Amino acid sequence: MRWEDPYEAYVGHLKTAGSHAKTLRLARELGVPLMQLIAQNSYWSAKHLGDAGLEAMRKRGRMQEGMVADITIFNPETVTDNAGYKIESNGLPSTGIPYVLVNGVIMVNDSKVQEGVYPGQAIRYPVEEKGRWVPLEKESYLEELLVPDFPESVFDHGVE
Template sequence: MKPLTKERYEQLLKENPQASVMFYGATDDDLKNALAHESTIVGSDAFPLMKENGMMAYSWNTSYEGLQGHPRAAGTQARVLKMVREDNLMPLMSAVSKMSYMPAKFLQDNGIEQMSKKGRIQVGADADITMFDPETVTDNSTLKEPGLPSTGIPYVVVNGTVVVEDSKVLPGVYPGQAVRNSVAK
């Protein structure tokens, strides 16, 4: 990753005008203060991780090495859980709510009705569950290696089907369903 100088910007415009550019402005303290606020919802606006050849890394079996992008694409939730553990920002259950129920409820309240079955464990809800060890969950992705997977997450269940078992992604298992808003007329 290179700093964006005027010369680098002009080079990108000429040679690679579709290149992604990342800007950094918030400090760690800014992030912690924002996360601790009661109305903050945790999510990620990360763009897809890209392979060195410029293609998107869509496949489950894509190597974690050589990916380009931002670490939040691979580690947002694990980073929050690690910060909760190490910095005591808030109770663990508050963090879990900020990453599950609160975003689902926000989207539901803003017109995406399918989200009424997300972000909660109850009869009739989609069984999307991430099981993690609060003592070890850690984001491992960095700016130099943004695709490294988080650790401390031994199981992930999507729509009632296990997709991660013993911290390994199961190949050929795709139970997810698209969440779509209705078409505006």
């Protein structure tokens, strides 16, 4: 898409348009504590990626001195996801989020995405000579994660 294309021209999945607003709306409607949801949407995602070796994520996900913080200012009582599955509604912007700051730069100002502003940074794993992937084996999985006195037969589906 080009920058000047209308939101209705977007044809894609809702995971890229409105997913965070949807979680905020659903949490409000279902009584999930706001701080729990904010932690799920920011801190825990960054923590898991940081723990997996993505160093840049260890400094993200929370507002704290010395950390990198993009800031989303929203009204928890009105934030709403507007994107839908019908054609011309896939990319509709969320409402109730008047300001977004990325890397200290205003990206959304008074609910309008700013044109030609790209302050974000690519975050990548470092290139490694040898990968760290190790195949999961049933025995080690059961040793590490099985709850004591939990019947192993629950996990035994004839898969080796």
